[in-house]
Each structure stands twice: as C-alpha cells, then as structure tokens.
Amino acid sequence: MSANTRPPGPPTQTYDSAFLKACRREPVPHTPVWFMRQAGRSLPEYLKVREGVPMLESCMRPELVTEITLQPVRRHKVDAAIYFSDIVVPLKAIGVDLDIKPGVGPVVAEPIRRREDLARLRDLTPDDVAYVTEAIGALTGELGATPLIGFAGAPFTLASYLVEGGPSRNHENTKALMYGDPGLWADLLDRLADITAAFLKVQIEAGASAVQLFDSWVGALAPDDYRRSVMPASAKVFDAVAGYGVPRIHFGVGTGELLGLMGEAGADVVGVDWRVPLDEAARRVGPGKALQGNLDPAVLFAPREAVEEQAGRVLDAAAGLEGHVFNLGHGVLPTTNPDALTRLVEYVHTRTAR
Numbered sequence: 001m002s003a004n005t006r007p008p009g010p011p012t013q014t015y016d017s018a019f020l021k022a023c024r025r026e027p028v029p030h031t032p033v034w035f036m037r038q039a040g041r042s043l044p045e046y047l048k049v050r051e052g053v054p055m056l057e058s059c060m061r062p063e064l065v066t067e068i069t070l071q072p073v074r075r076h077k078v079d080a081a082i083y084f085s086d087i088v089v090p091l092k093a094i095g096v097d098l099d100i101k102p103g104v105g106p107v108v109a110e111p112i113r114r115r116e117d118l119a120r121l122r123d124l125t126p127d128d129v130a131y132v133t134e135a136i137g138a139l140t141g142e143l144g145a146t147p148l149i150g151f152a153g154a155p156f157t158l159a160s161y162l163v164e165g166g167p168s169r170n171h172e173n174t175k176a177l178m179y180g181d182p183g184l185w186a187d188l189l190d191r192l193a194d195i196t197a198a199f200l201k202v203q204i205e206a207g208a209s210a211v212q213l214f215d216s217w218v219g220a221l222a223p224d225d226y227r228r229s230v231m232p233a234s235a236k237v238f239d240a241v242a243g244y245g246v247p248r249i250h251f252g253v254g255t256g257e258l259l260g261l262m263g264e265a266g267a268d269v270v271g272v273d274w275r276v277p278l279d280e281a282a283r284r285v286g287p288g289k290a291l292q293g294n295l296d297p298a299v300l301f302a303p304r305e306a307v308e309e310q311a312g313r314v315l316d317a318a319a320g321l322e323g324h325v326f327n328l329g330h331g332v333l334p335t336t337n338p339d340a341l342t343r344l345v346e347y348v349h350t351r352t353a354r
Ligand SMILES: Cc1c2[nH]c(c1CCC(=O)O)Cc1[nH]c(c(CCC(=O)O)c1C)Cc1[nH]c(c(CCC(=O)O)c1C)Cc1[nH]c(c(C)c1CCC(=O)O)C2
Pocket: 035, 036, 037, 038, 039, 040, 041, 055, 069, 082, 083, 084, 085, 086, 087, 088, 100, 101, 102, 103, 104, 105, 106, 151, 214, 216, 331
C-alpha cells in the first residue's frame, strides 16, 4: 500500500490534518509548519524539566518524553509534534555502550570497525523500548487531531557515530570502512537498517502518524557512493514500513546533489536544507513527492521583518509544489528566541490561509 491510500480501518483523528494532507499532496487549508528540534534547549520550559536529568535518561522516562514533546505544540501552535528522543536511543536500547555528552553529542565507548564488532548490534524488539510505546500512547491521547511524527537515524548517520566513536567533521574512519571493506560496510548498514526499521515500527504501531528518517550527515557523500553504499540500506528501512500507509519523510544536510536519490530510496516527502531553493529541489526530486523545508535556522536571529521576508521567499519558491510542509533547513539552534519561532508559525499560517 502506498502512503497515499487510506490505511484499512477507521480513519484516524489526525488523518485530515493539514500536515498529513500536505504529505499526501492533497489541498490544504494552510501550509503546515513544524520545526526539526522544536523541543529542546530553545525553550525555557524544556530546560526546567530537564534540570539534573541526563539526556538519555530523559528519553526513557515516558512522562518526561510526553511533556517535552508537547511543549512546542502548546507554545508555537505547530501543525505536528515530533517524538522527543535521539537517534542513538535504539542503539542504547540494544546494549551499545554510549552516552550523549552535553555540547558534544553522542559518544560511543568502543567504536565499531571490525567484523567481530557487528555482534554487538543485535535485533531490537518492542520490549527493548517499552517506554516508547508507553509515551506514544499517552501522547496521542493528549495530541488529539495533531499528528505525532516518529523518527529514527538513517543507517549511514548511525554508522558514522558508531564507526567514528562520536561526532565527526570528515567521517574519515567511516569512509575508510566504506571504501576499504565494502562487504563489512554493507553488512553493518544492513544490520542498522533492521534495527531502524524495527524502531520505526514500534513508533507507528503505538500511534505515530508519520515518520522521518534523519540521514543528517549523508551530504558528505557523492551521488555514486550514496547510490552504491547507502541507498540499499535506507531503501530497506522505507520498504519495511511502507505497508502502514503513513508518510515517510527523509532528510539530510548538504544533500543538494542527493535529493533525487533520497526520494528514490522510498520517501514520500523529501526534506531540503536551505542551500537549494524549493522550486529547484522539486526539479531534482521529480513528481510524486512532497517537499519539506527550508528556511535557514540562522535567519531566526535577524529582526522580525527580515525573518518574514526570508520565510516569504521560501513560500514563493514552494508555490508550485505538489505538497509543501514548512520547516527549517536543519534543526532549531539552541539559542534561538522561542518568540521568533511562534511568530514564524503565525506568519506562515496567515500568509497561506486559503
Ligand atoms: C544528528 C542527530 C542527533 N540527534 C538527532 C539527529 C538528527 C537531527 C539533526 O540532524 O539535527 C535527532 C534528534 N535529537 C533530538 C531530537 C528532538 C526532537 C525534537 O523535539 O525536535 C531529534 C529529532 C533531541 C536532542 N538530542 C540532543 C539534544 C541536546 C541535549 C540536551 O538538551 O542536553 C537534544 C534536545 C543531543 C544530540 N544528539 C545528536 C546531536 C548532534 C546532539 C547535540 C549535541 C549538543 O549540542 O549538545 C545526534
């Protein structure tokens, strides 16, 4: 079943939301808006509830996850919530020794570089992430007609953290493995595809209305390498969840040359960073897909008039698209003034009201 057909059974409460309509490329009452990293450090109410609670622990406490996920919906009136978690949570859940260091990001105690290391990547079962099922149950009740987006890290981006042992500018160990041992690389990405697919299935079965696969760092690759060494694993993830009929969004940074392939991997909605205007992105992606994006998150530090001018340019470039979900071109920067985000939501809603 494609994401454009109504799933069997009664329509969900969220089915007619502007966000899901835009993902399905149907007419919308207004352009829907949400922000990557909309929950988190830009919100004082987030900093308050996170006080003294380590990041990974906060992801495993359903009542905290529920509260943090709802905060930006209450404050900004965005059209969708995104489940509060992190891309490394499923890896932690299967026993990989890792932590999220404040100001740094995910750090893996023993990087994965040899064939023996693959044994540390066992299958993920719903029991490993019972807190996810519990939090999503509570969230969908609270959210009512507002859709919840589930998410996961894509195999390449997860592999980069695992192989490098932490964040990396050049991904040198990752690429050394990809070029130097293509067999082991393919097996690693295939393992990660299975874990990622299982994690997304848990979220969808618990009530997520859409999923986003973050391949944040895949823009480091040339198209041929993406096609040969990454696309099969990402496609496996998308295939695994195709039958649920929920929209599948795919996003990465610096992916101008990869947009067509990322759509081909199986996305219904292709996320675009701020470097490619949406009309040009639509030409690269081709027909039959919606686009998501793409205001530069740094624009939010400019005065209100400038923010609206730049947001207006995004909307103008999106005017001819089959479906458009307004977003930033990457996550909300931690020192963003939250009021600027609230005003931006209002601006997009007002300017596109039909
Ligand atoms: C690459 C990546 C990661 N994590 C994620 C990605 C893909 C998205 C992207 O490209 O930005 C995904 C992610 N991580 C987090 C979310 C929250 C969802 C939301 O509410 O919008 C999402 C969607 C919470 C988080 N994940 C993290 C934080 C900050 C930790 C904190 O608040 O203490 C949050 C709120 C930590 C994290 N985790 C990661 C990084 C780079 C960092 C930031 C390190 C830092 O600057 O402190 C890895």
